[in-house]
Amino acid sequence: MNNTLDSAEALIQLQATVNTRIMELSGLLSKRPEIRSAVRMCEVRRYQNKTIFEVCVDVETIWDMAVSFWLEVGCENKRWYVAASINRAAREGQYVLEEYQESSVTDLAQLEAAMIRASDWLLSRGKEFNFNEK
Numbered sequence: 001m002n003n004t005l006d007s008a009e010a011l012i013q014l015q016a017t018v019n020t021r022i023m024e025l026s027g028l029l030s031k032r033p034e035i036r037s038a039v040r041m042c043e044v045r046r047y048q049n050k051t052i053f054e055v056c057v058d059v060e061t062i063w064d065m066a067v068s069f070w071l072e073v074g075c076e077n078k079r080w081y082v083a084a085s086i087n088r089a090a091r092e093g094q095y096v097l098e099e100y101q102e103s104s105v106t107d108l109a110q111l112e113a114a115m116i117r118a119s120d121w122l123l124s125r126g127k128e129f130n131f132n133e134k
Contacts, residue, residue: 007108014112015053021119022055025069025126029059034131036060050074061131069122073115079104080111084118086125098125
């Protein structure tokens with residue numbers, strides 16, 4: 001296999017790894033008594049002239065509060081970025097409750113580390129998140 005194919009395969013494996021972590025988060029959240037529903041989403045799509053990989057878990061609480069645990073990876077200006085946040089939906093739109101510091105990296109090894117750290121953060125926050133206080 002050549003280097004390009006190796007890199008492509010590594011990127012797909014990384015997406016699968018992060019998606020598996022988000023599946024774990026969805027399962028964890030859906031078992032919490034205050035959660036009515038937890039829906040996981042995973043997409044790769046074009047958005048505003050860039051391609052992004054996006055995963056999230058949208059939850060609805062028994063108090064009708066909608067919260068999204070979200071992670072996005074994209075590439076701009078020859079740099080990868082990794083962003084993650086926890087957002088609450090309101091009539092006016094969404095607002096950020098908590099945000100993971102965005103990473104900006106230039107190679108696949110750095111991207112892997114950044115994506116794992118961001119997904120670890122979401123999983124950790126999902127375990128501890130207090131929906132009553134938001």
